[in-house]
Amino acid sequence: MSKNRSLASVKMVRLIEKLAPSEGYTQSALDSVRLMRSDRPLGRTPVLYEPSIVIVCQGRKLGFLGNDVYIYDAQHYLVLSVPLPFSTETQASREEPMLAVSIRLDLLELSDLITQIGAFGRLPDAAPNGIVSTPLDDPLADATVRLLEALTVPMDAHILGPGLVREICYRVLAGAQGGALCAALGHHGRFGRVAKALKRIHADYASPLNVPRLAEEAGMSVPAFHANFRAVTQTSPIQYIKSTRLHHARLMMIRDGLTAAAAAGRVGYESTSQFSREFKRLFGRTPVEEARDMRESFSLSPAVHFGT
Template identity: 85%
Template sequence: MSDLRNPASTKMIHLLEKLAPNEGYTQSALDNVRLMRSDRPLGRTPVLYEPSIVIVCQGRKLGFLGDAVYTYDAQHYLVLSVPLPFSTETQASPEEPLLAVSIRLDLLELSDLITQIGASGHQADASPIGITSTRLEGDLAVATLRLLDALTKPLDAQILGPSIVREICYRVLTGEQGAAMRAALAHHGRFGRVARALNRIHTDYAKPLNVTRLAEEAGMSVPAFHANFRTVTQTSPIQYIKSTRLHQARLMMIRDGVTAAAAAGRVGYESASQFSREFKRLFGRTPVDEVRDMRESFSLSPAVRFGA
């Protein structure tokens, strides 16, 4: 997939242009698959990704977490085993918009697949990782093309779509970084304890969250929990909780049209002024300015309807 002008790549781009006609995110016929589009370049932007596979067919994104930089473009895909706030830079233009597909990972759905891969002799003896960019190999690219094609046909999407998604997950889990991703998604060891804490934060971000209690649930002392948490996320538990709440509030304001005060309350802030201060500290501008400027980039459009 190194040449964007080859027939397979051209078809992927054509299909994505139909599936994602609007900037931002577009839902597909499958709940766990969304399409991404940007018609303009974007500088460093804070984002929060769920555990997912992101395959870019046109354009380029750079992800920044700590000192590491992750490239995902037509030659590389991004995969996350845990939910992570980081920042991205988007390279796109009206003539060549960024076009990508994002597949949300569900550990319950993947557990059987991981078990089968392990039973076949593929041992997850690598160190677990939370995020990586990996070369897009031929089999994975072909499966992605088939998924995009199926999504334009309602019956194909319903019947074939889930099995193609499963194949894509299989290709990722047996690919170049597959062992490390399987180790991470299996939630074993200290990485797994932190991963479970991250999932708890994302489920209960609007509720009071106590770091001491999270450490106890992870079976670690508070200092050990802080150290292992930072290894996985490049930030502290308190900052991660705060970032998660602010990202969720931004999406509520953009996608649901709620006010900053209402969003603050929904994500667990008791003080609207504190929310506004911390929001500006993370995103670099007020909630009103952020929503106005990022509405297109983070909007969520309904799935495009295609004929039977």
């Protein structure tokens, strides 16, 4: 690690400790930016990430999707161009908590950036990829420090924050995996058709979703849709829909205090007993046990208020 990177890491840790004093997720002054903190190790845990950039400043996380393992730590960041359910492992301790910043991707903003980067001939041909882990370089680390600094000053967060988020997105798209990400975010070809189906699923997960109808909307036969869907998500459309509903229900129980029956109805289940069976199959515990034990890890705290 370079001297500049080492100094940036120290600054990032200090700033996130200030911005996220509690475990779980903490909202920042910007709607698209959240801080993540864990004061203890967590074994393999099913998660659902929306399209985002996750920069870990201390500690380590491992992401597991199919047979692939993605490392994101002080030397690597994670990018997801489509919403994906996968599982993570967190390496942390009270003495050295896992500290990270998560930036939700704005697809309209990214489309503008991709167009501008392409105008300079900086978009290499690459196969689209829905999830990548990439080494963190000095320019991206520096931009992250400046974003975190801005978030500690309300006026700076409001005026400078959006531009700093845009710079971070630019650094990612212009980086080593930029070609694969641009191809994915551009929603071209079969990957793009699946990406649009994923967007539809996340918008309407509580409604009845018919796989043949999703395939028709994607302009594919049902077998082709299944094959391409699995290539992007490592799972079938039915399992993806089910997982999305269960993840949202878990968050409703953890963050909103809903009962299992209320959460089940909110995400589209007609049978509470079926919901409980499928929940335990995915998370390994009953809804009550999971909500109780994961409340700290998945809670969402409001933004910390700083003086002007």
